[in-house]
Amino acid sequence: MAVTEFRLGKRDLSQPWDVSQIVTNIKWTTDIDFAAGELVFTILEVNEGFFPSNGDSVCFKWDNNRTFFGYVFSINYTSDEKIEVVAYDRLRYFKNQDTIVWPVGNALQRFNSIMARTSTPHDNLATATANLPAEVSDGKTYFDMLKSAFEATHAQSGNRYAMRDVYGLVQFIRVATNNGAYISDRTTTIIGDGSLLIDFTFGSSIDELYNVVKLIRETEDEQKRTVYTTKTSNSDSSQRRYGTLQVVEKADDKLNDSQMQDRANQLLRQYNKEKVTLTINAIGHEAIRAGTRFYISIQDLRDIGIGTREVLATKVTHNFKHDWTMTIDAEID
Template structure:
């Protein structure tokens, strides 16, 4: 697969910006009075956010919470969502915050889940909330039956996605694509399909303005201990303990141990397998990369792209694919983006 470099500066503009009531029976074109547009997407189970400022109030128009917002940048459908916050300033400007449909996944509910996979749970939530949706990946491993009592839909999905990743190494996410919520896969340990993989390269002479790089072991564990509590016939508590550890990691970082409670329905072999799975998940140095770059229309949270930065090659990080976990686009004459990326 060839890596295509993008070095040209694109002069783009707002080509469509409409605010209206929820069914758009009333609408206002605010292209000429909107400024400071900032669009943020984030993989951490949060809604896409659009912040913008209106420079003046048109006669007969003032935005209201709950109004719909439709925004196109350079004729591309960029954001569709609803206003959740308005601030009217003394200079007659209006600061507005709108969120995409993912905002409604903060709603709470109680659901009794049968045995099923993460995709089935996603589809169930989307149907329950009458949310337009699409599946861009599959998830086949079954999760045990459980009760989600008074939890947000985000929390329900997070639980299902994290359990699936622990068992399979596949990482899933949800995103809003101009009003349609999509189920996507952003990481895999095999050759399975990844939903948003691109050939875009950000680096020296290719979009990048600057970068920061850091690493941390604050959340690394190289000893995982699982403990199951059961009762014997005399009602005494019996503890079963299974441990998984990495000696090489302990020699490098010292012993970093985590203890978790195992499901009391698991047998000894299943507990050991679970400990091994958690060790693979926890025994990783966390590497963070933040890029400031010229705007590119395909980059958003969940996108995989390439980095090629000489200063990083000097410390052993060559050209490689990375995952955008949070992206903020600042739309102006000088369209830029800030990207938080994970290096696998």
């Protein structure tokens, strides 16, 4: 396996320059946490009148697989005549800020609206039906707007969504559900003993766990006095196991008592979880990138009660060298 195409050119793809024979230290990172895909690489300087510019396009294929398309955002030229370059995919432009008045609608509609506004090629690999209330996003980044919509949809429906750039095409994907229903990128790839695995690190924490949620609404009565309404949701079993861990949040003053209780229950489901981290170092595989679900089967994890199961890759870094490897941050549902 090797670099089979690596071209830099003008933004309109004109004047392409083949650097496949002089590129090295290629590292590609994807992350579903509202971050652009990043490609870092080094070009060995040659005396042929070529030097990259910020804004140039980058096309990279590994083993004939279309791997990365994006644009140069940073260049450093060192005294040993090496050119160090950082490029990002189209998601980098979702750090742009804007003001949008959103009508009632769902997360997919907001995604499509932003894609149209920014003239971004896109594809919808999932649907979203949970309606979100009308709101104004004033001076926020497109990432922040979509993050707010995705998180509200997750809290309301249990479906978790993400976005990613696949060689210049931005996709709307579903990465998790409460019932294991349709997932946009589910593979049968297994990483484990004798199958791609190099090593792993596993950890768990309750530092961010809460098993008592108090939701407080502030309103004014006819005499303009502030009235506080409190709804509480708690887990007795979690309290017995971890002790009482309580959080207080403010509720929208437009919520009625029943809606407040529903919201408190939603927050409890969100907060009452141990944070489990799993980092895997493995031999590179073209199917794995952020947003992909795959299987783990590792005896050392089975010894502590984590058997063969499907996990979600939340962040993946591929290092393309003579030995192609990848580091995966995985989430265990």
